[in-house]
Amino acid sequence: xxAQTPEVSAEKATTHGQQAPxxxxxxxxxxxxxxVRGFRIWEPDSRAALVEVAINDGGTLLCNINxxxxxDQTREWSWVEDLAERFEWLGxxxxxxxxxxxxxxxxxxxxxxxxxxxxxxLVPYLGKVPADVGLLNEALMAGRKALQGxxx
Numbered sequence: 195x196x197a198q199t200p201e202v203s204a205e206k207a208t209t210h211g212q213q214a215p216x217x218x219x220x221x222x223x224x225x226x227x228x229x230v231r232g233f234r235i236w237e238p239d240s241r242a243a244l245v246e247v248a249i250n251d252g253g254t255l256l257c258n259i260n261x262x263x264x265x266d267q268t269r270e271w272s273w274v275e276d277l278a279e280r281f282e283w284l285g286x287x288x289x290x291x292x293x294x295x296x297x298x299x300x301x302x303x304x305x306x307x308x309x310x311x312x313x314x315x316l317v318p319y320l321g322k323v324p325a326d327v328g329l330l331n332e333a334l335m336a337g338r339k340a341l342q343g344x345x346x
Contacts, residue, residue, distance in 0.1 A: 217282045221274050222247045222255060226286025233259060233281050242284070247274060303341060310337045 222228055224247075231242040246258050248268065255274040313334055320327055 215284050215287070217284050219279060219282055221277060221281075222257070222283055222285065224286060225249050225255070228257075228283050228285030228287065230257075230259060230284075231282050233278070247286070306337050307341060310334060310341070 217231075226247055228245055228247055229242040230245050233243070234241075243259070248256050248258075248271075250256055250268055256268055256271040257274050257277065258268075258271045259277070313330060316323070316325075317330075320330070
């Protein structure tokens with residue numbers, strides 16, 4: 195799927211009866227997908243880049259404007275508040291994905307996967323350790339189902 199240029203996005207938004215976003219120097223205040231330009235200081239008419247703005251667990255807005263803006267490691271993302279005032283933003287774009295939860299969901303999924311693997315290693319030793327085997331089994335089954343995309 196090819197990314198639309200900012201001009202095409204604004205044109206389609208207008209034709210569908212929506213308010214077309216405008217370029218602004220105001221930094222994003224909500225998560226979503228944005229076009230950004232003016233961040234390449236060596237290019238006077240900097241071409242736009244499509245970036246993701248998300249909220250970390252502490253409630254801070256982050257942006258994946260870096261050398262590789264497909265990087266999912268939010269610890270390498272930039273804080274929106276620290277980005278230069280000269281940047282121009284267009285967005286959030288009309289069709290947004292729930293980006294604010296995607297990072298958290300990946301982290302929770304990873305943590306759940308580690309917990310399940312750890313508990314699986316304990317199962318053979320449950321006869322020697324006092325534990326509620328029924329509760330442990332229920333937790334393992336719910337965790338596996340959640341990791342496979344089903345409801346817990």
